[in-house]
Amino acid sequence: xxxxxxxxxxxxxxxxxxxxxxxxxxxxxxxxxxxxxxxxxxxxxxxxxxxxxxxxxxxxxxxxxxxxxxxxxxxxxxxxxxxxxxxxxxxxxxxxxxxxxxxxxxxxxxxxxxxxxxxxxxxxxxxxxxxxxxxxxxxxxxxxxxxxxxxxxxxxxxxxxxxxxxxxxxxxxxxxxxxxxxxxxxxxxxxxxxxxxxxxxxxxxxxxxxxxxxxxxxxxxxxxxxxxxxxxxxxxxxxxxxxxxxxxxxxxxxxxxxxxxxxxxxxxxxxxxxxxxxxxxxxxxxxxxxxxxxxxxxxxxxxxxxxxxxxxxxxxxxxxxxxxxxxxxxxxxxxxxxxxxxxxxxxxxxxxxxxxxxxxxxxxxxxxxxxxxxxxxxxxxxxxxxxxxxxxxxxxxxxxxxxxxxxxxxxxxxxxxxxxxxxxxxxxxxxxxxxxxxxxxxxxxxxxxxxxxxxxxxxxxxxxxxxxxxxxxxxxxxxxxxxxxxxxxxxxxxxxxxxxxxxxxxxxxxxxxxxxxxxxxxxxxxxxxxxxxxxxxxxxxxxxxxxxxxxxxxxxxxxxxxxxxxxxxxxx
RNA sequence: GCUCGCGUAGCUCAGCUGGAUAGAGUGUCGCCCUCCGAAGGCGAAGGUCACAGGUUCGAAUCCUGUCGCGAGCGCCA
Numbered sequence: 001x002x003x004x005x006x007x008x009x010x011x012x013x014x015x016x017x018x019x020x021x022x023x024x025x026x027x028x029x030x031x032x033x034x035x036x037x038x039x040x041x042x043x044x045x046x047x048x049x050x051x052x053x054x055x056x057x058x059x060x061x062x063x064x065x066x067x068x069x070x071x072x073x074x075x076x077x078x079x080x081x082x083x084x085x086x087x088x089x090x091x092x093x094x095x096x097x098x099x100x101x102x103x104x105x106x107x108x109x110x111x112x113x114x115x116x117x118x119x120x121x122x123x124x125x126x127x128x129x130x131x132x133x134x135x136x137x138x139x140x141x142x143x144x145x146x147x148x149x150x151x152x153x154x155x156x157x158x159x160x161x162x163x164x165x166x167x168x169x170x171x172x173x174x175x176x177x178x179x180x181x182x183x184x185x186x187x188x189x190x191x192x193x194x195x196x197x198x199x200x201x202x203x204x205x206x207x208x209x210x211x212x213x214x215x216x217x218x219x220x221x222x223x224x225x226x227x228x229x230x231x232x233x234x235x236x237x238x239x240x241x242x243x244x245x246x247x248x249x250x251x252x253x254x255x256x257x258x259x260x261x262x263x264x265x266x267x268x269x270x271x272x273x274x275x276x277x278x279x280x281x282x283x284x285x286x287x288x289x290x291x292x293x294x295x296x297x298x299x300x301x302x303x304x305x306x307x308x309x310x311x312x313x314x315x316x317x318x319x320x321x322x323x324x325x326x327x328x329x330x331x332x333x334x335x336x337x338x339x340x341x342x343x344x345x346x347x348x349x350x351x352x353x354x355x356x357x358x359x360x361x362x363x364x365x366x367x368x369x370x371x372x373x374x375x376x377x378x379x380x381x382x383x384x385x386x387x388x389x390x391x392x393x394x395x396x397x398x399x400x401x402x403x404x405x406x407x408x409x410x411x412x413x414x415x416x417x418x419x420x421x422x423x424x425x426x427x428x429x430x431x432x433x434x435x436x437x438x439x440x441x442x443x444x445x446x447x448x449x450x451x452x453x454x455x456x457x458x459x460x461x462x463x464x465x466x467x468x469x470x471x472x473x474x475x476x477x478x479x480x481x482x483x484x485x486x487x488x489x490x491x492x493x494x495x496x497x498x499x500x501x502x503x504x505x506x507x508x509x510x511x512x513x514x515x516x517x518x519x520x521x522x523x524x525x526x527x528x529x530x531x532x533x534x535x536x537x538x539x540x541x542x543x544x545x546x547x548x549x550x551x552x553x554x555x556x557x558x559x560x561x562x563x564x565x566x567x568x569x570x571x572x
Numbered sequence: 573g574c575u576c577g578c579g580u581a582g583c584u585c586a587g588c589u590g591g592a593u594a595g596a597g598u599g600u601c602g603c604c605c606u607c608c609g610a611a612g613g614c615g616a617a618g619g620u621c622a623c624a625g626g627u628u629c630g631a632a633u634c635c636u637g638u639c640g641c642g643a644g645c646g647c648c649a
Contacts, residue, residue, distance in 0.1 A: 303646080359576075445597055
């Protein structure tokens with residue numbers, strides 16, 4: 001049941017009838033007709049802009065259209081009153097029994113309420129994390145991981161078929177650096193002092209990897225030149241790092257459907273194939289780029305390179321795909337990777353990148369646009385920085401080389417549920433302050449606690465009702481605080497679609513906070529007015545009262561499910 | 573210099589494909605404790621939505637420009 005959609009359909013049907021009867025010109029587009037919760041509850045339960053968006057194409061006065069529409073709508077059973085306001089708003093007040101029907105519908109199909117078919121089964125690939133396989137995940141990665149994971153769940157919830165994917169950067173120079181770093185730890189394990197020079201990864205996490213390697217191959221690579229061992233050490237190290245990363249992701253409850261290896265592109269000629277696809281469109285050429293305007297690099301000199309004409313698809317300058325020595329730039333395998341995604345038949349692609357990849361967005365979109373003939377939209381979500389605090393003070397771990405704040409540090413400190421929820425309480429393109437102490441506070445300004453607390457309160461009430469042998473019955477929703485809460489529940493399906501359409505999982509978190517707030521308001525009102533309490537002396541009254549909180553817990557549970565947070569039964 | 577993001581209450585932030593008198597939390601002030609907690613609730617005060625133009629019935633939202641903050645900026649991944 002989606003009340004907003006249903007009432008919108010009622011309005012569309014009346015508008016169609018008006019066109020049929022000549023009260024409106026035929027053939028008007030109704031796409032922009034919206035039904036929304038009004039800003040001010042005094043305006044009623046729902047508001048529509050129908051008359052205002054149709055006024056111009058119909059060449060009529062908005063208030064005239066609204067008045068005619070209002071008169072027709074008042075004949076509907078669910079609409080108690082329809083009135084025209086302001087420049088031509090249509091304000092609707094719904095029949096009181098609608099709220100009880102809504103709650104009943106939620107209880108009748110708890111798993112279905114809020115789910116949407118908006119995605120029409122479209123296949124979406126969400127790529128996230130994709131951290132270099134050179135070490136454990138750090139805090140910044142965890143925000144991307146949580147965001148991508150919640151977005152994937154949100155898209156599934158709204159009717160998409162989602163693949164969660166991780167791109168392993170195992171083809172570039174940094175995995176060679178990893179191999180050399182592990183080699184030093186290997187020597188260390190065999191009793192030699194490691195020489196961890198400038199540019200190698202110094203982190204302790206490589207010590208056990210070197211040890212494992214030593215156990216596996218013994219001393220046969222000691223004193224050997226790099227050509228002998230590099231490839232094998234690299235493969236060994238990458239595998240160890242990916243195991244580490246999977247463990248880190250598992251700590252957060254993130255599980256990928258697919259890990260895609262960059263290296264597999266090099267080995268298989270697929271980069272050449274992707275570039276060839278662009279070449280066929282005349283988008284590949286040999287050329288010399290203009291020097292960057294303004295800031296002239298010291299060592300700049302014109303060089304001929306293989307370039308991708310990304311400007312033909314909205315980029316600012318064409319981009320090199322081959323270095324002057326003929327080897328690929330990083331962009332080339334990325335093109336091939338996205339070409340692969342397209343050829344796997346995805347209808348839409350989403351990339352979740354760190355904000356430092358901002359300069360990469362236009363060229364990537366250009367490549368996808370060219371390779372898919374403009375048919376596959378690519379949305380790139382840039383995740384801004386996480387700033388760690390503790391009790392308001394910037395939080396820094398020892399600056400000792402290689403020792404940084406990891407995902408594991410944070411999750412072990414505050415738990416996966418708290419980490420996930422808090423990471424989603426800001427939109428992705430705004431920086432996030434994460435206070436390791438405050439996120440554990442039990443107070444209203446901690447949204448995790450506040451939402452969990454609402455759920456725990458309902459569960460407690462339900463346990464007591466069950467103990468008394470009372471089950472929820474036909475809901476009775478009369479008081480203003482009850483109606484406010486029911487209205488908030490009515491917004492859920494609509495909110496899911498808005499959040500899914502915009503790829504904005506943070507909206508779910510904010511909604512849950514508002515829902516919890518309306519719930520706590522009603523709950524506390526019971527302190528002064530015993531007739532509003534859920535548990536009444538009379539069993540029949542209790543049965544009618546507990547339906548609404550139960551519906552609230554169902555929606556909280558569904559929302560937390562999208563965010564990947566476990567709803568709790570009671571507060572510690 | 574160019575590109576992208578951001579600029580909303582003292583502070584931290586929401587704000588839907590453009591809608592009515594711009595909303596929360598926090599802080600300040602007033603009132604309120606037996607259903608799970610006053611770790612809370614109710615109410616009040618608090619705004620030139622950075623600035624200047626434009627588009628239109630209507631702009632925090634779209635467009636142009638300016639200012640401020642952050643990030644990125646030819647063979648680095």
